[in-house]
Amino acid sequence: MSTKPSASILIVDDKLENLNVLKRMLSAEGYEVRPLPSGELALRAIQAEVPDLVLLDIMMPGLDGYAVCAKLKADPRTRDVPVMFISALRDAEDKVRAFAAGGVDYISKPFQVDEVLARVTTHLRLSALQQALRAQNAQLQEAAALFEVSNEGIILTDANGVIQRVNPAFTRITGYTPEEAIGQTPRLLKSDHHPPEFYSHFWYTLLNLGYWEGEVWNRYKDGSIHPQWDMITTIRNDEGEITGYVAQFSNVARRHLTEQEIRQHGNxxxxxxxxxxxxxxxxxxxxxxxxxxxxxxxxxxxxxxxxxxxxxxxxxxxxxxxxxxxxxxxxxxxxxxxxxxxxxxxxxxxxxxxxxxxxxxxxxxxxxxxxxxxxxxxxxxxxxxxxxxxxxxxxxxxxxxxxxxxxxxxxxxxxxxxxxxxxxxxxTDAMGRELIARHRLERDLKQGLIRQEVSLHYQPIVNLQNGQPLGFECLLRWHHSEQGFIRPDIFIPIAESSGLIRDLGNWVIETACRQLAHWRRQGWSLYASVNISTRQIPDGVAPNWLLKVTRDLGLEPAALVLEVTESVFATDLEAVTDWLREVRALGFRIYLDDFGTGYSSLSYLKNFPLDAVKVDRTFVRDMVEQERDRALIRAILAMCQELDLQVVAEGIENAVQRQLLCDLDCAYGQGYLFSRPLPVGEFEAFLKAHAS
The missing domain is CATH 3.30.70.270 (Reverse transcriptase/Diguanylate cyclase domain)
Incomplete structure (x- = not known):
């Protein structure tokens, strides 16, 4: 088999960057390179033309490197093609598995230019030499020619390690003539650079695996010490007895331009x-x-x-x-x-x-x-x-x-x-503690939803003139099994940032609708209002899903109010607008919560499909003493009347606030004056009291 520089090399790696770098590196050395991005394509390409060597990544979609190598070794046409694994996997187990699959080499990423080129050259030469040694006379002659013309140093020894023959490249590299080397052992080149443990491991590997390769520092005839990349293989006869060893080596020469490219891409x-x-x-x-x-x-x-x-x-x-x-x-x-x-x-x-x-x-x-x-x-x-x-x-x-x-x-x-x-x-250390506590709460919240630690409380929305409940806002509560009550302003942001808000939000909607349907069957004509997080729009709450939930429970869509805050418009505006329009077209109502606390509120009222606004509690809280707050509420009410929007005042805590709102023609409100948020049983008692 020819080992001229134009040998065919197939590179298989799903990373385009790795393919490009390896192709440039090997093409510059004169090799014919075929880069392919998957194991499946590689197997088809090999059927058309068998390469001289395969550089194979391990972790790839579809067929991984182990599977590709196994298929190559199972095919008589390709079983002798050397397969070199190049992988980011570094564990010894991964390397053992690679060799078990039939690989001849394993290079860890990020790879070095000198190492890749030396190993590629070595395996191409060694593959050719091994085939030559196994072949008949014609192949032996070709191997002899290769021995003479190879640019790599080659040493042939007997079973005792005594040098029998060296090639011309050996002399060019080391300075020792054949006459000086033959009869000696490779210790002729020993530099004392390596400790005894190095040689113990070397011989253990060579005798047990049949080959060894690695970097060796050798002393040449002129006394200089140089790094070499050595590949040493055991030669056995038909009975399996060791008859000698063949060693190939090359200088680890630096190729600055290609190495610079590899470093640039890798770092x-x-x-x-x-x-x-x-x-x-x-x-x-x-x-x-x-x-x-x-x-x-x-x-x-x-x-x-x-x-x-x-x-x-x-x-x-x-x-x-x-x-x-x-x-x-x-x-x-x-x-x-x-x-x-x-x-x-x-x-x-x-x-x-x-x-x-x-x-x-x-x-x-x-x-x-x-x-x-x-x-x-x-x-x-x-x-x-x-x-x-x-x-x-x-x-x-x-x-x-x-x-x-x-x-x-x-x-x-x-x-x-x-x-x-x-x-x-x-x-600060406090940030670290907060992060740990936050992660624990996130974990506990997931479990809390499963263990039914979360529940809904209901706060009535009333007619301000007579105090009769018209609907209720559903407010999420979490009673932690160890820490007790966790405030919503603590766990809701955690649910939003972790993505749990979607499951949690859907649970709220389903529970609220189920409870509303139950109370309607009891004779109370109410509507339910639920808060929708910005993280639920537009993908978390599908309009068709909302329609299915209400229909399955016998509710008309108008019985469910979806409360959004102004922050929802700071996300994907077009997608949010489409979601709002689709939901409202199905008959659901949209309330704008915490009105007046965000930005561009007037443009929201003008441009987006809304049914009502909820005046933030901060305006209601200060309206008794602050004329400015009363003026703002008066302006909101006038503006909403012109736009045919309802207004619900939040946070009403005393009769004076209620009366002022009534005087300003605000029809609806909620707050502690009427009721705090109540669990199911207490809210039913509240409804019964007002019904009587």
Whole structure:
């Protein structure tokens, strides 16, 4: 079999970047390269043309690398094709499984150029040599020719390791002539670079597996010591007895251009040129080791953009990419050469400041970065302002581990965003405790829903003139099995951020409708009002599902009121509007809750399908003493009357407030004056009292 540089190599990897890099590397060496993205395609391609060598990824969709290799080894046409695994898996078990499947080699990602080229060349040569040794006379002649012309050094020894023959490349590389080498053992090249354990492992592997390969430092005739990549294989006769060994080796020569390309792809973000997450973790680990030894401090800034998603949606992804590139340039302009700036996510960056003695110096630099990144960016669509938040953690104060310090800086970033953005927030131990408590509550809330720890309380919505209940608002309550009552303003945000709000919200709607249907059968003509989270619109609550729930319980859609807040319009406006219109077209009613506390309230009333607004309790609370609040309520009532919208006043706590609202012609309200939110039994008693 020919082993000229144009040998055919098939590369199978589902990552396009890996295919491109390997193809460039091997094509530059003169190999004929066929890159394919899946195991299925590879098997079909091999049936058409059998390659000389296969580079095979393990983790792929569909057929994984183990399965592909097994199929190749089961086919007589391809069983002798050497298969080299290239994988990010590093466990010894994965390597053993790879060899068990029939692989001849295993290279861990991220791979090194020299190593890949040396191993590819070695296996191509070794494959050819093994075939030649097994073949008849013609093949033996071809192997002899290969022995002579190979660019790799080749040593043939007897069973005792005594050198019987060397090729010309051996002499070119080591300086030893055949006459000087033959009769000696490979210890002729020993450099004393390796400890005794190295050779013990070498012989154990060679005798038990039949081959060994790895990097060896050898001393040449001129006394110089060089690294070599060696592949040593045991030769056995038909009876299985060892008759000798063949060793192939090559200099681990550096190929600067290709290595630079591999390093760039493996360690740097392709869009911004900043370090990627892999290189960031590597540098952090090295910095931590040095700083622990020297007792120095290190600061880590986690930087997030406040409205990057809107930039992509409004101006397009090309503009978003340009923005990220300009952010990277500004970051690099603010830090020292010894520091690191990295992009670790779509709109998330990290800056590592080493040898920070004073926290004040870190804070000054963070303030400078914040100021630079909040200045307008010049983009093709025009100048653009964007909010930036920074979370800051310090080593070793806030953690003595890479993952811990990254997590804590991210926690601080989240707190900065929660507080409105455009600010710097230092990590504190309290944040860590809050996060742990929050995660525990999230876990307990999932279990609480299963264990029926959550329930609904009902607060009546009444006619302000006579106090008669017309409907009720359903309010979620959670009685934790250990902590007791958990306030909604604590667990509802947790449910929203964790995605549990969808299951929880659907449970609320179904429970409220079931209870409403029961009370209607008892003779009470009421409606139910439920709160819909922004995280439930538009995907969490399907209009057709709402219709099915009400119909199955014998309710008309108008009996169910869906309360939304103004924050819902800050999400996907078009999708939210479509959802509102579809729901209202089916007959459900929409109330705008907490009216007046958000932004652009008037435009919401004008442009969106609504049936009523609920005046926020803060206006009602102060209307007795504050003329300004009375004027605002008066204006809301007048405006809603013109727009044919009902008004419900929330938070009515005393008779004076009620009377003022009646004087202003507000027809409906709710609050503690009439009733606090009540569990089922107490609310039924309330209804019976008013019915009598």
């Amino acid at each position: 740097y973000d392709a869009l911004t040129g900043l370090a990627n997450r892999s290189l960031l973790l590597e540098r952090l680990d090295l910095a931590f080791k040095g700083h622990r030894h020297q007792g120095h401090r290190l600061s880590l800034l986690c930087i997030g953009l406040d409205r990057f998603k809107q930039v992509n949606e409004t101006f397009g992804y090309n503009t978003g990419d340009l923005l990220l590139q300009q952010i990277a340039q500004r970051l690099m302009a603010e830090i020292r050469d010894i520091d690191t700036a990295a992009r670790i996510g779509g709109d998330e960056f990290v800056v590592v400041l080493v040898d920070q003695v004073e926290t004040t110096a870190t804070e000054r630099l963070a303030s400078r970065v914040l100021e630079r990144l909040t200045q307008p960016f010049e983009l093709p669509s025009g100048n653009l302002d964007i909010g930036v938040s920074i979370g800051l953690a310090v080593f070793p104060d806030d953690g003595d581990d890479v993952e811990v310090i990254l997590r804590n800086a991210t926690i601080a970033l989240s707190r900065a965003k929660e507080q409105g953005g455009r600010q710097i927030c230092f990590f």
